[in-house]
Amino acid sequence: MGISERRERERQEMKTKILDTATKLIVEKGIEKTTIRSIATAIEYSPRTIYLYFKDKDEILYALSKKGFQLFVQQFEAAQSSANPMDRLRDIHERYLRFAFENPALYDLMFILNDPMNADPVKDGWEIGLKGHSILRSTVDACIEEGHFPGQDAATVAFTLWSYVHGMVALKLRNRMRMYPKEQIDQIILDSSEMMLGLLERM
């Protein structure tokens, strides 16, 4: 039965096309200005057609967020080269910041926006989201095995570092660092990162 296969293929192609177009629009004009209609116009279909492939807008955003997590995790997996776990932690930290600032719209979807998880609530619930965390977690584990963070729980250390770096990213992305001169912001983030990582290294 080649027909239903072709249909399924076409269906997947359409979904991909919608998601790719949505990604492009979001990067270009932001999430709020990326409407169902604008996606429809871009792919030259009627707005209603979008709904034949995605339940609602949230489902599209959720799919994009998932793609974001794939890219995100890829970055981290590339950070596993060094033999020294503390260096790997540093690498993860830097890659996290780079990912966030190079893909602000994706980061927004993944970590800042009110989560569009209503769609697809628990099912396939968050493995990919978990994976990023588990990479961080196991790197912290490795550090502890080498004698770092004495007396600390790995989960606590991992969460502390994550909160910290997310905080910097979120404050910058949401323009809440107005008290610092614009041209100094990146340097402040670097200085702070240096302080934090140094602190952890010397623990």
Add this chain to the structure above:
Amino acid sequence: MGISERRERERQEMKTKILDTATKLIVEKGIEKTTIRSIATAIEYSPRTIYLYFKDKDEILYALSKKGFQLFVQQFEAAQSSANPMDRLRDIHERYLRFAFENPALYDLMFILNDPMNADPVKDGWEIGLKGHSILRSTVDACIEEGHFPGQDAATVAFTLWSYVHGMVALKLRNRMRMYPKEQIDQIILDSSEMMLGLLERM
């Protein structure tokens, strides 16, 4: 001329009424579901009337955020009792968390949402927002004078601590801590805070 005075008074009363009602609705049903129309209905006026008192919805949100900062700063000013600056820093940290979790909608407006600062962009630009930061900053200064944070810049320390606590708040408020069991989340935040503050104390 009592008449124009009375008018001005009535005008202020109306603005207050609108803001109070908006606050109530936001706390009850969230920011998104608090519409101009719902505010109008609640105060028993037509929607258009709101616009006679506020330029647009952003101006209302901005006003609410400003009120939030007043409350916020009040909390911090109450944290200046202890003679030991490191204890004051601890106190600020705790009060920050308490403020955020007791006033999630306000915190959202103040620190997470895309800022509604389009209204009233720089004029009266952010003194009140700055004030919270300056309290933190001067507490860090006092710590440094007592020999804490050797070799560190006060601005860097203040920003690091702020990013960290904001990160925790933002991750929890936006439901991004799904990898932790719900009932453990508060404890994780406490443990992490203990680790972070202990780390800073022992620097």
Add this chain to the structure above:
DNA sequence: ATAGTAAATATACAATGTTTATTAGGAAGT
């Protein structure tokens, strides 16, 4: 009492997410 001004409203518009009802074209059954 009349004219003018300020407050409030009814109505309407545009953008957006989404739904209902309809059409067109290919697939399947006889």
Add this chain to the structure above:
DNA sequence: ACTTCCTAATAAACATTGTATATTTACTAT
């Protein structure tokens, strides 16, 4: 080959929202 059925797609419409235009109402000053 003809008919039936289904699926993809659409047009049109609806509801909600922020906001603007035009009008009415009520108070103030002359």
